[in-house]
Amino acid sequence: MERIDLAGDWRRVSPRYAWAELWTTAIWGVIMAAALAALLWFVVGLAWWLVALCAGGLLVLMLLSGIFGFLRVRTIGFAMRDDDLLVRRGMLYRRFVSVPYGRMQVVDITQGPVERMLDLKTLKFVTAAATSAVTIPGLPGTDAEMLRDELVAVAESRRAGL
Amino acid sequence: MTDPRAPLPAGDALVPPGAQPEAVQERARSLVDGEWHRLHPATPLLRGGLAVIVAGAILVNSLRDRVVALFVPEAGDYDGGAPDAVGAVEELARSGTLIWVLLGLLGVLALFVLAFFLAWRVHRFRVTGDVVEVRQGILFRSHRRAPLARIQGVNIEKPWFARLFGACKLSIQSAGADANVELAYLATPLADALRFEILARAAGRTTSGAEQGASGSHAQRVVDDFLRPDAELDGVAPTSLVRLKPGTVLLSSLLDLGLILGVVFSIAAVVVVFVLDVPWLLFTLIPALISIVSITVRTLSQKLRYSIAQTRDGIRLAYGLLSTTTEVLPAGRIFSITVSQPLLWRPMGWWKVAFTRASKTTDASSGQQRQYANMLLPVGSRADVDLVIGLVLPGLRGTALLHDGLVGRGGSAADGATDADGIVDGAVTRSGVAEAGAVPMAGAPMAAAPSGTAPDAPASASLERSPEHGLPEHGLPERGLPEHGLPEHGLPERGLPEPSAVDAYVTTPRSARLLRPLAWRRNGVAIADDAVLLRKGRIWRSLGVVPLARTQSFAMHQGPIEGALGVAHLVVHVVGAALSPTIGALAVDDVQRVYDRARTLVPAAIGADTTETWHVRTAEGSGPSGPDVDRSTAEWSRSGPFGGAVPQDATDRPAGASPALPPPTGTPDWSRPAPTGHDSRPSGPDVDRSTAEWSRSGPFDDAAPQNATDRPAGASPALPPPTGTPDWSRPAPTGHDPRPSGPDVDRSTAEWSRSGPIDDEGTQNVTDRTVHPDADQPRTDQPRTDQPRTDEPRS
Numbered sequence: 001m002e003r004i005d006l007a008g009d010w011r012r013v014s015p016r017y018a019w020a021e022l023w024t025t026a027i028w029g030v031i032m033a034a035a036l037a038a039l040l041w042f043v044v045g046l047a048w049w050l051v052a053l054c055a056g057g058l059l060v061l062m063l064l065s066g067i068f069g070f071l072r073v074r075t076i077g078f079a080m081r082d083d084d085l086l087v088r089r090g091m092l093y094r095r096f097v098s099v100p101y102g103r104m105q106v107v108d109i110t111q112g113p114v115e116r117m118l119d120l121k122t123l124k125f126v127t128a129a130a131t132s133a134v135t136i137p138g139l140p141g142t143d144a145e146m147l148r149d150e151l152v153a154v155a156e157s158r159r160a161g162l
Numbered sequence: 163m164t165d166p167r168a169p170l171p172a173g174d175a176l177v178p179p180g181a182q183p184e185a186v187q188e189r190a191r192s193l194v195d196g197e198w199h200r201l202h203p204a205t206p207l208l209r210g211g212l213a214v215i216v217a218g219a220i221l222v223n224s225l226r227d228r229v230v231a232l233f234v235p236e237a238g239d240y241d242g243g244a245p246d247a248v249g250a251v252e253e254l255a256r257s258g259t260l261i262w263v264l265l266g267l268l269g270v271l272a273l274f275v276l277a278f279f280l281a282w283r284v285h286r287f288r289v290t291g292d293v294v295e296v297r298q299g300i301l302f303r304s305h306r307r308a309p310l311a312r313i314q315g316v317n318i319e320k321p322w323f324a325r326l327f328g329a330c331k332l333s334i335q336s337a338g339a340d341a342n343v344e345l346a347y348l349a350t351p352l353a354d355a356l357r358f359e360i361l362a363r364a365a366g367r368t369t370s371g372a373e374q375g376a377s378g379s380h381a382q383r384v385v386d387d388f389l390r391p392d393a394e395l396d397g398v399a400p401t402s403l404v405r406l407k408p409g410t411v412l413l414s415s416l417l418d419l420g421l422i423l424g425v426v427f428s429i430a431a432v433v434v435v436f437v438l439d440v441p442w443l444l445f446t447l448i449p450a451l452i453s454i455v456s457i458t459v460r461t462l463s464q465k466l467r468y469s470i471a472q473t474r475d476g477i478r479l480a481y482g483l484l485s486t487t488t489e490v491l492p493a494g495r496i497f498s499i500t501v502s503q504p505l506l507w508r509p510m511g512w513w514k515v516a517f518t519r520a521s522k523t524t525d526a527s528s529g530q531q532r533q534y535a536n537m538l539l540p541v542g543s544r545a546d547v548d549l550v551i552g553l554v555l556p557g558l559r560g561t562a563l564l565h566d567g568l569v570g571r572g573g574s575a576a577d578g579a580t581d582a583d584g585i586v587d588g589a590v591t592r593s594g595v596a597e598a599g600a601v602p603m604a605g606a607p608m609a610a611a612p613s614g615t616a617p618d619a620p621a622s623a624s625l626e627r628s629p630e631h632g633l634p635e636h637g638l639p640e641r642g643l644p645e646h647g648l649p650e651h652g653l654p655e656r657g658l659p660e661p662s663a664v665d666a667y668v669t670t671p672r673s674a675r676l677l678r679p680l681a682w683r684r685n686g687v688a689i690a691d692d693a694v695l696l697r698k699g700r701i702w703r704s705l706g707v708v709p710l711a712r713t714q715s716f717a718m719h720q721g722p723i724e725g726a727l728g729v730a731h732l733v734v735h736v737v738g739a740a741l742s743p744t745i746g747a748l749a750v751d752d753v754q755r756v757y758d759r760a761r762t763l764v765p766a767a768i769g770a771d772t773t774e775t776w777h778v779r780t781a782e783g784s785g786p787s788g789p790d791v792d793r794s795t796a797e798w799s800r801s802g803p804f805g806g807a808v809p810q811d812a813t814d815r816p817a818g819a820s821p822a823l824p825p826p827t828g829t830p831d832w833s834r835p836a837p838t839g840h841d842s843r844p845s846g847p848d849v850d851r852s853t854a855e856w857s858r859s860g861p862f863d864d865a866a867p868q869n870a871t872d873r874p875a876g877a878s879p880a881l882p883p884p885t886g887t888p889d890w891s892r893p894a895p896t897g898h899d900p901r902p903s904g905p906d907v908d909r910s911t912a913e914w915s916r917s918g919p920i921d922d923e924g925t926q927n928v929t930d931r932t933v934h935p936d937a938d939q940p941r942t943d944q945p946r947t948d949q950p951r952t953d954e955p956r957s
Contacts (some may be wrong), residue, residue, distance in 0.1 A: 004726035083765030129714035129735035
């Protein structure tokens with residue numbers, strides 16, 4: 001088992017982000033389990049214990065994936081180097097993306113309801129390539145804005161075309 | 163160009179219209195004087211031409227039965243009782259209302275003519291120093307404005323019916339979906355000349371109107387000759403670099419696997435039909451046959467007229483038999499290249515070269531031209547591929563790297579080794595070569611890469627020279643080329659270098675060969691001075707080439723199975739490609755090494771990229787003043803508010819902007835719209851230039867160190883203001899908390915991303931935006947439109 005890795009000055013995202021993921025999956029899990037239960041009960045007409053089993057199983061599965069978020073969140077990190085922003089994420093499926101600052105087209109900051117409860121924000125660095133998809137979730141407090149301003153400032157000095 | 167085999171005009175798409183009279187050039191220059199001009203007078207007819215033909219076809223169709231019955235009365239099963247056009251007319255004539263019907267038709271026709279005439283009257287364009295603008299529409303008006311510096315290419319399309327009138331479409335392409343500015347139609351010689359004027363301006367060689375007027379025609383011509391000696395100005399067409407022999411074209415089209423399968427299936431179907439004795443089933447084959455024939459004829463007709471040439475303004479492509487298209491792609495507008503070899507072409511040694519571009523054209527009405535829009539070379543030998551790639555990446559031309567990328571089997575260095583460790587070591591040394599492999603070859607003249615070169619020499623030399631691998635010296639693309647970008651020597655097929663003994667590619671380790679059972683030796687990646695090369699496939703060979711300066715970002719991925727095998731894959735993100743160029747099954751060490759190398763090379767290549775005219779202009783010291791007021795957003799955002807006018811601002815801002823810093827003493831008075839940061843914003847016309855990027859990333863909220871994004875309700879007044887927040891209708895909240903005002907604010911993500919930043923600027927800029935909904939977009943896929951685009955009829 002040889003995994004890709006890059007040494008560097010990694011900045012981690014807030015561990016609270018795992019809670020955000022857990023909450024999100026929990027909410028979705030409840031909704032989907034309810035939908036599944038309704039489907040099985042009213043349309044298929046299964047016995048009540050079968051319905052409960054299926055819906056419960058779905059809920060448990062989703063909660064499990066949410067719990068894995070606690071491991072996953074530790075793998076999310078970013079590093080600002082001289083010329084590029086480096087973002088890593090993923091535990092089983094690892095992904096390192098490097099974006100030269102000059103490639104910045106747009107920086108988005110988003111915050112969903114769960115993230116708002118936990119005072120976290122997600123920063124998205126958009127390039128002209130649709131496939132870049134550089135997102136840094138779980139930035140607490142005003143970190144997202146600080147990072148954004150930093151990125152904008154750095155990108156300003158390295159403007160490039162497409 | 164003294165090479166005897168290269169020059170040949172490949173069709174009249176390239177041949178300049180006549181001996182290009184001086185008057186035409188003068189007229190073209192008058193078209194770019196910054197005034198509004200109209201299009202070709204025959205435009206309505208040409209735009210409506212298709213409709214006329216369709217109507218005619220329907221009429222003929224409805225008459226057909228009648229005519230057949232007329233000539234062969236006994237054969238036809240014409241049913242006299244069925245209503246058709248002629249019958250209806252006869253009926254009308256008998257009842258005496260024919261005259262009214264005819265008058266009515268005439269009236270409708272007159273209305274149409276009037277409408278078309280008016281539409282032509284209001285359809286105007288102008289080319290100013292830095293933008294091209296088109297206005298059109300009577301009821302639904304549109305005004306499109308495209309910065310010239312953002313041009314991705316200029317096409318001249320000549321649909322066959324327009325050619326009858328000596329007219330053509332000039333289409334100025336920008337990045338993004340359907341972001342073209344179309345000037346349809348223009349007189350052909352005028353369009354040709356106009357294209358050169360536009361490209362000259364786009365390239366930063368601005369010849370201002372004043373200069374033109376003052377310097378007189380002769381001096382101007384000399385200057386033009388100097389700047390654009392290739393152009394049709396002199397009546398000399400740039401010659402095609404690649405000659406496609408009709409036989410080659412024919413054979414390559416026939417050797418299409420899809421076509422052969424189609425024919426085989428058709429024959430099989432015919433046999434089955436006759437064996438089963440159900441001849442009526444043959445009719446079901448007709449549509450398939452028609453499509454096969456039409457597709458083949460179409461591709462053939464385009465390949466027959468294909469030509470590619472290097473002009474001062476970029477690479478020039480021409481294709482089409484009846485309807486022709488001529489494109490000019492300025493330097494740096496080709497984002498990635500894929501060279502591939504269909505299986506059946508292999509015995510002939512043919513290749514095709516495709517490329518991606520940033521503009522997407524969804525024009526469906528004359529979809530015929532789109533077929534080859536992404537082909538640099540529809541079919542050609544290895545030498546042709548070498549030439550064509552040399553146009554885009556001169557540093558790659560004639561290198562062993564490119565050669566190995568095409569036909570190299572790879573793995574020559576690893577042949578003897580058997581164990582995994584040995585391979586990894588081999589790969590390590592080889593990657594050292596890969597990093598520098600192109601240096602000596604690229605630096606040498608093209609002719610210096612003949613078969614005589616000792617195969618080991620480049621590798622060893624490159625190892626020695628690898629340390630000086632800082633900035634890509636050869637990475638400056640086309641602009642530095644001599645005219646036509648070619649050395650005197652056409653490389654004959656046998657002159658190409660033989661596969662070098664040391665493969666310069668980092669390839670799949672033996673331990674992971676299960677992932678690429680056939681191609682594992684070949685599958686690999688190499689980084690040249692100015693491009694990254696991805697070599698794949700043993701049966702279907704292909705080579706992806708991405709210029710480093712065009713790379714948006716790049717990634718390395720690894721899944722669990724890859725992890726178990728000790729491999730990973732690399733992805734290069736480019737504009738315009740739906741599928742990112744990817745290379746998989748490479749050893750972890752190698753991937754990380756290549757990745758690290760790319761991380762140093764790509765920003766350097768981007769910095770050294772001269773394909774944006776802005777560099778030229780600032781180098782000339784023109785700065786963002788004067789005529790640059792017209793300048794595009796993209797440039798503004800680059801050079802504009804920070805780079806040019808207030809350079810120190812860029813660095814000043816972030817500090818002031820960091821919300822972590824303590825807010826300035828006291829609370830800013832929001833009713834006073836001029837905190838210092840706002841003052842430093844360029845005033846005057848630049849206020850209009852608040853870009854989406856700014857509005858999203860909100861640099862202007864620097865002005866008030868409280869990060870305005872956190873202000874929850876500004877843009878969504880429908881929501882109840884959160885407790886503790888001041889009344890937002892009054893723009894003077896005091897004591898605004900820089901931190902998010904708490905979880906009680908119920909706003910969706912979408913709102914955050916959209917509205918959040920807009921209220922960054924709170925009191926003033928909200929109105930700015932409403933007043934100027936057409937504010938320039940920084941994402942270049944949106945050219946400036948002053949009004950929403952309407953569904954104007956586009957022919």
